[in-house]
Ligand SMILES: [Zn+2]
C-alpha cells in the first residue's frame with residue numbers, strides 16, 4: 001500500500017436534469033439533477049492536477065447550433081460561470097497555470113468542457129478513447145456525446161495517450177496503470193459507456209476514493225448490480241461491456257468496503273462529497 005496520500009477536493013461544475021428511470025433500471029419516473037463532479041488533487045511531489053474538467057460556460061456556446069443543440073435539448077444544462085473549475089480554483093489561491101496535469105476519464109462533453117481553461121496542462125487520456133473520437137465531426141461526434149470544439153487545438157501536442165494497461169490487477173477491475181509509480185494514483189479501464197473509459201483509484205488523506213466516471217450514474221447501480229436503462233444505449237460504446245463493468249465494480253465494492261466509489265454524476269455522491277454548496281445563490 002502506498003504511503004503517499006493526496007489532498008483531494010471534489011467540486012461540482014453544474015448539472016443537467018435526467019430521468020431516474022433512464023439512469024438506472026427500475027428507477028422512478030422523476031427528474032434528477034445530474035451534477036458533473038471533478039476532483040482537484042494535490043500530490044506532494046507532482047503538484048496539482050484534475051480528474052476531468054466538467055461543465056464550463058463554453059458548453060453553452062458549443063451547443064447553440066445543430067447538431068450539437070440536440071445534446072442540450074436532450075439534457076437541459078444548468079451551468080454558471082462561477083462553477084467552472086477554473087473559477088473555483090481561487091478558493092485554494094490557485095490559478096489555471098498551477099494545474100500541471102489533467103486526467104480525462106473519457107471524451108464526453110460534460111467531462112471536457114473546462115479543458116480549454118488550462119492551456120499549459122499535460123493532458124492524460126486513454127489512447128483508445130482518443131482514437132475513437134479524434135476524427136469524428138458533426139452527427140458522428142454527437143453520437144459519441146463528443147463536441148470537437150471543446151478540445152484544445154493543441155490537444156495532440158499536450159496529450160499523453162496511454163496504451164492498454166498491463167500493471168498489477170486491482171482485484172476484479174483488472175490491470176492498472178500506476179501514474180507516478182508510487183501507488184498513489186492507479187488508473188483502471190472501465191469499458192462500456194465510452195471507448196477506453198478510465199477509472200481512478202486515489203489514495204487520499206481521507207482514505208481511498210475510486211472515481212468511477214460514467215460506468216454508472218447512480219452509486220447504487222454498483223451495489224445492486226443494476227445498469228442504466230437500455231434507452232441510454234444510443235450514445236454508449238458497448239452495452240454488454242457496461243453490464244460487465246458494473247459487475248466488476250460490484251465485486252470490487254464487496255471486497256473493498258473501505259473504498260468510497262464516486263461516479264461522476266451520482267446525486268448521492270454529490271450530496272456527500274461536494275464542498276461547494278449552493279447556499280450563497
Ligand atoms: Zn459519459
Ligand SMILES: [Zn+2]
Nearest residue numbers: 108110214264
Ligand atoms: Zn458524464
